[in-house]
Amino acid sequence: xxxxxxxxxxxxxxxxxxxxxxxxxxxxxxxxxxxxxxxxxxxxxxxxxxxxxxxxxxxxxxxxxxxxxxxxxxxxxxxxxxxxxxxxxxxxxxxxxxxxxxxxxxxxxxxxxxxxxxxxxxxxxxxxxxxxxxxxxxxxxxxxxxxxxxxxxxxxxxxxxxxxxxxxxxxxxxxxxxxxxxxxxxxxxxxxxxxxxxxxxxxxxxxxxxxxxxxxxxxxxxxxxxxxxxxxxxxxxxxxxxxxxxxxxxxxxxxxxxxxxxxxxxxxxxxxxxxx
Amino acid sequence: xxxxxxxxxxxxxxxxxxxxxxxxxxxxxxxxxxxxxxxxxxxxxxxxxxxxxxxxxxxxxxxxxxxxxxxxxxxxxxxxxxxxxxxxxxxxxxxxxxxxxxxxxxxxxxxxxxxxxxxxxxxxxxxxxxxxxxxxxxxxxxxxxxxxxxxxxxxxxxxxxxxxxxxxxxxxxxxxxxxxxxxxxxxxxxxxxxxxxxxxxxxxxxxxxxxxxxxxxxxxxxxxxxxxxxxxxxxxxxxxxxxxxxxxxxxxxxxxxxxxxxxxxxxxxxxxxxxx
Amino acid sequence: xxxxxxxxxxxxxxxxxxxxxxxxxxxxxxxxxxxxxxxxxxxxxxxxxxxxxxxxxxxxxxxxxxxxxxxxxxxxxxxxxxxxxxxxxxxxxxxxxxxxxxxxx
Amino acid sequence: xxxxxxxxxxxxxxxxxxxxxxxxxxxxxxxxxxxxxxxxxxxxxxxxxxxxxxxxxxxxxxxxxxxxxxxxxxxxxxxxxxxxxxxxxxxxxxxxxxxxxxxxx
Ligand SMILES: [Fe+3]
Ligand SMILES: [Fe+3]
Numbered sequence: 001x002x003x004x005x006x007x008x009x010x011x012x013x014x015x016x017x018x019x020x021x022x023x024x025x026x027x028x029x030x031x032x033x034x035x036x037x038x039x040x041x042x043x044x045x046x047x048x049x050x051x052x053x054x055x056x057x058x059x060x061x062x063x064x065x066x067x068x069x070x071x072x073x074x075x076x077x078x079x080x081x082x083x084x085x086x087x088x089x090x091x092x093x094x095x096x097x098x099x100x101x102x103x104x105x106x107x108x109x110x111x112x113x114x115x116x117x118x119x120x121x122x123x124x125x126x127x128x129x130x131x132x133x134x135x136x137x138x139x140x141x142x143x144x145x146x147x148x149x150x151x152x153x154x155x156x157x158x159x160x161x162x163x164x165x166x167x168x169x170x171x172x173x174x175x176x177x178x179x180x181x182x183x184x185x186x187x188x189x190x191x192x193x194x195x196x197x198x199x200x201x202x203x204x205x206x207x208x209x210x211x212x213x214x215x216x217x218x219x220x221x222x223x224x225x226x227x228x229x230x231x232x233x234x235x236x237x238x239x240x241x242x243x244x245x246x247x248x249x250x251x252x253x254x255x256x257x258x259x260x261x262x263x264x265x266x267x268x269x270x271x272x273x274x275x276x
Numbered sequence: 277x278x279x280x281x282x283x284x285x286x287x288x289x290x291x292x293x294x295x296x297x298x299x300x301x302x303x304x305x306x307x308x309x310x311x312x313x314x315x316x317x318x319x320x321x322x323x324x325x326x327x328x329x330x331x332x333x334x335x336x337x338x339x340x341x342x343x344x345x346x347x348x349x350x351x352x353x354x355x356x357x358x359x360x361x362x363x364x365x366x367x368x369x370x371x372x373x374x375x376x377x378x379x380x381x382x383x384x385x386x387x388x389x390x391x392x393x394x395x396x397x398x399x400x401x402x403x404x405x406x407x408x409x410x411x412x413x414x415x416x417x418x419x420x421x422x423x424x425x426x427x428x429x430x431x432x433x434x435x436x437x438x439x440x441x442x443x444x445x446x447x448x449x450x451x452x453x454x455x456x457x458x459x460x461x462x463x464x465x466x467x468x469x470x471x472x473x474x475x476x477x478x479x480x481x482x483x484x485x486x487x488x489x490x491x492x493x494x495x496x497x498x499x500x501x502x503x504x505x506x507x508x509x510x511x512x513x514x515x516x517x518x519x520x521x522x523x524x525x526x527x528x529x530x531x532x533x534x535x536x537x538x539x540x541x542x543x544x545x546x547x548x549x550x551x552x
Numbered sequence: 553x554x555x556x557x558x559x560x561x562x563x564x565x566x567x568x569x570x571x572x573x574x575x576x577x578x579x580x581x582x583x584x585x586x587x588x589x590x591x592x593x594x595x596x597x598x599x600x601x602x603x604x605x606x607x608x609x610x611x612x613x614x615x616x617x618x619x620x621x622x623x624x625x626x627x628x629x630x631x632x633x634x635x636x637x638x639x640x641x642x643x644x645x646x647x648x649x650x651x652x653x654x655x656x657x
Numbered sequence: 658x659x660x661x662x663x664x665x666x667x668x669x670x671x672x673x674x675x676x677x678x679x680x681x682x683x684x685x686x687x688x689x690x691x692x693x694x695x696x697x698x699x700x701x702x703x704x705x706x707x708x709x710x711x712x713x714x715x716x717x718x719x720x721x722x723x724x725x726x727x728x729x730x731x732x733x734x735x736x737x738x739x740x741x742x743x744x745x746x747x748x749x750x751x752x753x754x755x756x757x758x759x760x761x762x
Contacts, residue, residue: 085731197660265758361626541653
């Protein structure tokens with residue numbers, strides 16, 4: 001049977017990917033960020049999950065507002081790297097675990113999650129800007145992904161409670177897959193930032209650290225918070241951390257945070273946390 | 277406050293629309309079909325709903341399998357008529373009630389329905405082949421629509437139970453809309469037919485009549501039936517009658533069927549029923 | 553064979569279904585009717601051959617969605633009863649004999 | 658103004674956002690860079706003018722999604738901090754003074 005071996009929460013700021021592509025690992029401005037991901041990369045290299053289940057959002061790249069899903073699950077064997085205006089990043093196409101993804105689709109739809117199913121579409125930095133901090137790209141990706149795209153752009157967004165519940169049923173879906181697979185769940189987004197309006201540039205380090213504590217110790221409390229509170233505390237765009245709740249909901253209730261890093265250089269608080 | 281004044285269940289066979297466009301109202305082969313819709317057209321002309329909320333499916337016309345939603349709600353002011361291979365039907369563009377549709381979107385997403393939202397996309401015969409049997413097209417449509425597109429094509433499909441529950445929460449959504457509007461709900465699809473495989477051409481009149489009885493008297497029982505039973509009893513494509521359950525779920529529990537017509541000329545059993 | 557259009561079938565026949573679906577665009581239909589080989593570029597030889605011969609049963613068994621096949625049928629002036637008859641392994645006239653109102657199509 | 662990208666905003670600015678989104682296609686970017694007026698055909702005069710002047714604040718207030726604006730910014734070589742500064746009504750240098758690591762962009 002497939003097994004969830006742990007979870008990762010991570011920012012997905014596009015500049016993370018650009019810093020990687022430009023080889024800024026030792027640039028003093030970026031070094032603290034790269035250092036923060038090292039324990040996660042090491043954990044992945046040692047624990048060798050067969051699949052990373054990625055909860056992230058597309059940034060009006062592949063999905064446009066004429067047809068916009070709340071939760072869209074990818075079921076392809078392969079995903080191209082999307083062009084976001086600078087041409088695709090120079091990294092390999094992603095390998096999808098299609099049989100697991102299709103099993104998850106069946107299980108979640110049966111449990112009354114109204115998924116959109118997608119295939120043969122390219123994926124944007126929401127997935128692969130954090131991925132290159134954690135997984136080698138050469139000679140190729142070490143294993144496969146299953147992408148879940150979440151609407152955090154066009155309101156109404158799914159409620160935090162719905163995200164947490166989706167995680168809980170995702171666990172059931174994965175654990176009922178007959179093949180022996182090791183799966184890690186990745187929740188992306190945040191932490192605090194606001195890119196628009198007079199409050200653009202807003203951050204809230206106090207809330208960020210509280211969030212990093214609650215996602216470990218009391219995710220149910222986060223699940224009960226209305227989305228408006230996330231927007232007020234973490235900024236309009238910072239509310240995307242509800243995607244961490246999907247990851248947290250999929251972990252065993254007794255899972256614990258074993259690593260955390262936080263870096264706030266520019267407009268978005270960049271964080272990574274590892275749960276086991 | 278908005279109010280649900282009744283419901284309509286109807287087939288959406290494409291030939292219904294073609295028979296209408298070719299003026300076959302008095303052709304002996306089609307006359308029984310047109311007669312069956314007359315009481316419904318009369319009811320609509322008398323009760324004058326401001327909005328028809330339409331539960332139907334797209335037939336791989338507007339939505340393709342690279343990005344396929346379970347439930348997609350339209351929120352546009354206007355919808356073009358789709359080209360399904362013969363050019364668009366010669367009928368006016370549909371007028372959408374965008375403010376009501378957006379209110380429903382917010383209410384349903386808040387109640388944990390994971391809707392896809394669409395706008396500025398054309399609609400196919402799933403909606404307008406029955407519509408032209410019930411509403412005048414000249415000088416223009418008499419009122420507005422809100423379209424809900426349901427996946428009944430690519431498995432996994434939503435469960436019958438989920439469809440019924442969606443109807444119940446749709447009722448809550450509509451009744452909480454502040455403006456005084458009269459809304460009728462239309463559920464489309466079926467009845468028995470199978471278009472593929474060795475069993476292509478299959479019908480089951482006995483099951484059809486039972487379904488027409490249960491949707492009136494015991495929709496909860498229909499909601500408990502697994503999808504496989506619908507496919508076995510009504511044919512693979514006939515299982516699309518689960519969309520009638522959304523309509524039925526949105527009606528007051530005490531609503532009763534006040535008209536029914538059934539005609540099985542060719543491959544699909546064509547039915548229409550009116551509830552108040 | 554169960555003929556349920558599931559995610560496995562959908563993935564397997566995605567390229568073919570995408571071609572069939574593209575016939576909802578008037579300019580694609582025109583190209584296909586006038587220069588079919590050019591319109592079918594990108595399909596495999598097997599796929600092209602089934603389309604060339606309007607081999608409805610083979611297309612279905614390969615994984616074509618009935619609703620995508622309808623686009624090809626409309627483009628080529630073929631009715632649904634003709635397709636249904638082909639799936640049953642019958643001719644149209646034979647199939648129509650099993651129907652209550654053979655004229656209603 | 659709350660700057661929540663809701664369904665009302667989305668509908669109001671759909672045409673503009675569709676144009677911005679189209680810049681994810683390399684050939685559209687090329688056309689826009691070489692013959693902007695041709696690429697902007699279909700936009701209203703107001704919309705064209707905001708794009709011509711890269712008036713980030715006006716585009717935002719009109720209903721452009723930040724994530725669609727990012728496509729225009731990448732195409733024109735503008736960074737996110739420049740856009741954020743414009744939304745705040747500041748110059749880039751002024752904005753960077755408020756940041757902990759001004760080089761990290
Ligand atoms: Fe994001
Ligand atoms: Fe149908």
